[in-house]
Amino acid sequence: MSTPERLIEATRELLWERGYVGTSPKAIQQQAGAGQGSMYHHFAGKPDLALAAIRRTAEELRASAEASFGGEGTAYERLRGYLLRERDVLRGCPVGRLTMDPDVIASEELRAPVTETIDWLRGRLAEIVQEGLDAGEFSAPVVPEEIAATVVATVQGGYVLARAAGSPAAFDAGVRGLLALLAPRNP
Amino acid sequence: MSTPERLIEATRELLWERGYVGTSPKAIQQQAGAGQGSMYHHFAGKPDLALAAIRRTAEELRASAEASFGGEGTAYERLRGYLLRERDVLRGCPVGRLTMDPDVIASEELRAPVTETIDWLRGRLAEIVQEGLDAGEFSAPVVPEEIAATVVATVQGGYVLARAAGSPAAFDAGVRGLLALLAPRNP
């Protein structure tokens, strides 16, 4: 892997684990096995490198979510697939965690990929809920954009619960609760 | 207000806004209007002060949540009251945000109040859902502990959505979605 590649990957790891504020250029260089001068040759500085890392992480999240969304099955089945897909629960969401980073939120550039990714996720989920509505899958009086927000929030908040409890079980409980509420019923 | 009080309050503000990693002793001293020596006279250091601040914040969150839980009304109404109560949405949850702080998670002492608070919240909500179940309020096949986790996750994740979007509307959407799914229906 080229040096810029290694620097970006190292930054992605560290941003995920420690956030932007908690990640130093020195730590990035060590994780990447690159020297000081090398890093500043390829990138203008920490914000520049972080931007590259965040953009790539955002792209990956999109791609991996779309894999759940684009599959076969009813809307409920695809929502279920998304909610139950394997996750590194205790590490949290590499994009969502950035919303708690003051320096990311303060920078228009760094925040933009985060905003876009979460917006896209909500929009895509709303489409799926709409498909379910059209197919008469849901019994409750459902507003697609609202359910989409609930789904994303349950996932993002699930990470918080899991990290607070020190166990992925809390995440799973939240997801099961939501699925129970969403499940088509034949009364 | 006494100097230790001012230091604790300043730390609470900064932990909320910037997290533990992003908060320096110097920033605390300035916000509190206290000198270096003064801070180290009253507290052993940053972790000690942070512990006092986190404990107080956790207590306040409990008290304020209990105000919603202990009120009048059906289980659904009390859940609704909790979910719709006024919040400083764009600031996020002062307890939940600490779960994304690597140094807080790494310290047993600092993590304990966070764990206990979230655990308590889930337990308390599960009790309310159970009351609703007993009263026949819910139509879906509901597991109290799961719904409780879903409720807490929706709130915690709602903060993430709102901060990502830069608007509290995203939080509200998630909450409305959840309430629609929970709402008692007479088919």
Add this chain to the structure above:
DNA sequence: GTCTATATTATGATAGAC
């Protein structure tokens, strides 16, 4: 492209005067 100074400011704290 990479490496080794060098520089500036912040971090997190201790020591001792007042």
Add this chain to the structure above:
DNA sequence: GTCTATCATAATATAGAC
């Protein structure tokens, strides 16, 4: 209790040799 040194280390670079 508070204040002013003082300190060692880390953060975030820049400069220039190789």
